[in-house]
Amino acid sequence: MAVDGVTLRYILYDILRDFRQRHAQADISEYQLLYWILIHADRLRKLHIQKIDSGEYLVIYPTVSVVTDSNDNKYIVLPARIYDYDLDKGVVFITYDQRSGDDNPVFTQITFGRTAPSKAKRLQYREEEAPSPDNPYFYRVGDNIYFLGVENVSMPTVEVGILQALNPTSLTLDIDQPFDFPQDLVPILKRQVLDLGLWVLNVPEDLRNDGANTQSPTQQQKFIKTSEQTKTDSQGNQIFISEQQT
Amino acid sequence: MVNENSFISLNEILADALVALQDEDTRKLTPGFYRAQVRNGVDELGFDTVFQECPPHDVPMPANHIITAPANAYRIKNIQIYTGSPDDIGYVQPLYWKKGARTEGFEKGYTANNHPGNYSDIYYTSPNWGDTDIAYFFSYVRGNIYISDSCDSYDYVRIIYDGIPSGVLGDVKLIPPEVRKAIVLWVIEKCASFLKIKYPEYRTVQLDAAAQLDEYGYQGAWHEARMRLKYLGKKVMRDVAEYNTRPRA
DSSP states (O other): OOSSSOBHHHHHHHHHHHHHHHOTTOOOOHHHHHHHHHHHHHHHHHHHHHHSOOSTTEEEEEEEEOEEOTTSOEEEEOSSOBOOOGGGTTEEEEEESOOOTTOOOGGGTOOOEEOOTTTHHHHTTSTTTSOBTTBOEEEEETTEEEEESOTTSOOSEEEEEEEBOOOTTOSSOOTTSBOSSOGGGHHHHHHHHHHHHHHHHTOOGGGSOOOOOOOOSSOOOOOOEEEEEEEEOTTSOEEEEEEEEO | OOOGGGOBOHHHHHHHHHHHTTOTTOOSSOHHHHHHHHHHHHHHHHHHSOOOBOOOEEEEOOTTOEEEOOTTEEEEEEEEEEEEETTEEEEEEEOEEOTTOEESSTTSOEEOSSOTTOOSOSSOOOOOSSOGGGOOEEEEETTEEEEOGGGGGOOEEEEEEEEOGGGGOSSSOOBOGGGHHHHHHHHHHHHHHHHTTTOTTHHHHHHHHHHHHOTTSSSSHHHHHHHHHHOOOHHHHHHHHHHHTSOOO
């Protein structure tokens, strides 16, 4: 979680101002723009985490309650939505929540290995890989994380480290808090949101349903590409200028 | 000859291999799978050369003269029978392997082409190396050692053997440091070969490790490890040389 840095409000009104410079009558609400920002930010953030080996976006939940279902399978419900990475790498680790005598975190000793329902059978073939309390496994089914090897172990809670995704529909989002997003990617985020917004605002005329006869023999589709350039105004502020290329 | 306190453990091999394979979170393969590969590598090296000296296995002479080979034994080096007990050994007699001998145990007789009861065969005749009634021999079938009847007057059987190293390889430090490089490379090569189908970049890792290992040649860490293990200590070498060059009567 970022302790300082740019807030969502900065980004939101920065982009909104740019839209209104280009389309003064644009009917884009703050909520819609916030949604656009968050879905693009979520995607960029996912790619960033995948690329950069850093603990910046690791969130640790020290005590997540373990539930037992009607078939005696132990599982937890993920405390938040995670990024859907290959090999379930959105779950960074799961470990017992009890500290050992030397006070090192338990994740330095036993962590749950990752498996999948279709692969778990093979684990039984070899003693070294068989699920056990010393060699436990997890597998993901939607928002639930099931465990193997701990069926006979009393385990009320586990410690979980996850790569938590942004929630574009959060009702409790405080846009005046530092935005949990790599600040070096803010220009790319802004560019992507502007691209989306300007594309929406510049829908070609022939895609609008105005009731006109469009049964011409050769109807050509116009694609409009937008790009921005910056220049400095008389007060020294940097402003964006959109250009249209047909 | 390295002091066993200097030996390294399975986990120390993994610590190197996992970094080379860029799978420190053991997400691509399971931790148990990696551990199994270390065991396999240690076993392979153990089959190629004397890897682990096992202490002698002493067994009281069983009533049926059938002994199950020690767990993890894969190469019997010697069998002796003796009177007394392991801490007070008396008379010692080597046991010899008899080809084709098959028996169901003590005083049940045995079959073999070369048999004292065989007088008429045109190829085999009675052995002429002594009184076959007091022949001290054994046969070996499917992990069982069958000892001849005439050994009955002895109290113990001592089996000297090479063990499969991984049989006792756990968290205990049992890997000599001079073979560390070979085992690490062996594990990297094998794991990379398993990973390369899904992650083609591991093909390069595998080729690099295989080139450095050269398991079937003489230019890599595998051969180097075998040579290191076979190398005798200076003292042993000098004594062997002195023994072999002693003046003969």
